[in-house]
Amino acid sequence: VQLVExxxxxxxxxxxxxxxxxxxxxxxxxxxxxxxxxxxxxxxEWIATIGYNSVHKYYAxxxxxxxxxxxDNAVNSLFLEMNGLKADxxxxxxxxxxxxxxxxxxxxxxxGPGTLVTVSS
Amino acid sequence: xxxxxxxxxxxxxxxxxxVTLSCRASQSVGTDLAWYQQKPGQAPRLLIYxxxxxxxxxxxxxTGSGSGTDFTLTISSLQSEDSAVYxxxxxxxxxxxxxxxxxxxxxx
Numbered sequence: 001v002q003l004v005e006x007x008x009x010x011x012x013x014x015x016x017x018x019x020x021x022x023x024x025x026x027x028x029x030x031x032x033x034x035x036x037x038x039x040x041x042x043x044x045e046w047i048a049t050i051g052y053n054s055v056h057k058y059y060a061x062x063x064x065x066x067x068x069x070x071x072d073n074a075v076n077s078l079f080l081e082m083n084g085l086k087a088d089x090x091x092x093x094x095x096x097x098x099x100x101x102x103x104x105x106x107x108x109x110x111x112g113p114g115t116l117v118t119v120s121s
Numbered sequence: 122x123x124x125x126x127x128x129x130x131x132x133x134x135x136x137x138x139x140v141t142l143s144c145r146a147s148q149s150v151g152t153d154l155a156w157y158q159q160k161p162g163q164a165p166r167l168l169i170y171x172x173x174x175x176x177x178x179x180x181x182x183x184t185g186s187g188s189g190t191d192f193t194l195t196i197s198s199l200q201s202e203d204s205a206v207y208x209x210x211x212x213x214x215x216x217x218x219x220x221x222x223x224x225x226x227x228x229x
Contacts, residue, residue, distance in 0.1 A: 044157075044165065044208055046218040058216040094164055099176070106212035107155050109176060111164035 001025045001110045003095045008115030015085050015119070021078040021095030021112055028076040032056075032098040034108060035069060035080050037091035037117075045091075048080065051104055062088075085119045092116050123148050123211050125221035133227040138199050142224045144192040144209035153213035156185055156194045159223075160205045168207075169194065196226075204228045 007019040021033070035048045048069040049058045057069055068081040078095055092114040099109035124147040134140045144154070152172035157165040167176040169185035172192060184195045196203055209221040 043222050044159075044210070044220040046210075046216075046220070049216070049218075060217050099167070099170060106210075106215060106218050107167065107170040108157070108165070108210075109167045109170075111166070113164055 001097065003097065003110055003112035005093060005095050005112045005115035008093065008117045010118045010120065011085055012121050013086060013119055017082045017085065017117060019080040019082065019093055019095075019115055019117070021080075023076045023078065023095075023097070026097075026110075027101075029073045030101040032104050033071060033078045034096045034098065034106070035078075036094045036096055036108065036111075037089075038094070038114075039088075039091045042091075046106075049098075049104065049106065050078070052102060056104060082117070085117075087119050089117060090119045122217055123150060123213065123219055125209055125211060125219050127207075127209060127221035127224050129224060130222070131225040131227070133229050134199055135229045136199055136201060139195065139197040140199060140226065142194045142196075142207050142226070144187075144194070144221050146190045146192075146211055149189045150211040150213035152188050153211055154185075154187070154192050155210045155212065156183075157208045157210065158203075158205045159208065165208065199228055201228050
């Protein structure tokens with residue numbers, strides 16, 4: 001199992017960014033996927049989950065209405081569209097996989113190395 | 122929202138010893154509880170899920186227990202490589218999914 005995030009960058013407050021996570025080594029189509037972030041020197045914060053067939057999507061209140069999670073099973077990729085970025089969104093963003101297939105259990109058994117998003121003027 | 126707390130915040134234990142980390146939920150989460158290990162500069166790694174089931178490849182030195190609101194992670198035969206921050210996370214009746222603030226473990 002391999003997850004590799006990309007798209008992190010320095011962006012100004014109010015700006016937008018699109019993160020990607022490329023998955024390999026497993027059948028991406030049957031696993032729910034998630035985004036978890038970690039501000040510098042801080043703990044872990046779950047921010048979004050998408051079911052294996054994109055029917056179910058869930059967000060943390062801190063990003064609801066600003067971030068959109070999506071996936072393209074044809075190319076084994078997970079995305080996070082981020083709009084209205086704030087300084088508080090500065091963090092390492094991790095892509096994670098749910099442990100059981102065909103479920104929304106939120107046991108994060110695989111993690112990518114993360115991609116850094118910095119929001120600053 | 123279920124708030125997770127962990128204690129202690131930091132601790133230092135001798136190599137070869139045993140340590141028990143605590144995690145408490147503000148309301149019952151049944152056994153919908155996971156533990157993660159995060160070393161500096163690395164992504165977290167799943168250690169335990171369903172409160173007491175070891176994830177694939179996790180040695181038997183790591184033991185999770187508890188249910189409801191009180192959980193523990195016990196690590197025996199401590200090795201220098203166990204130095205890390207340990208997080209608990211609930212996934213009961215979500216969203217939201219929430220993590221505890223972490224316990225930083227140092228091996229002397």
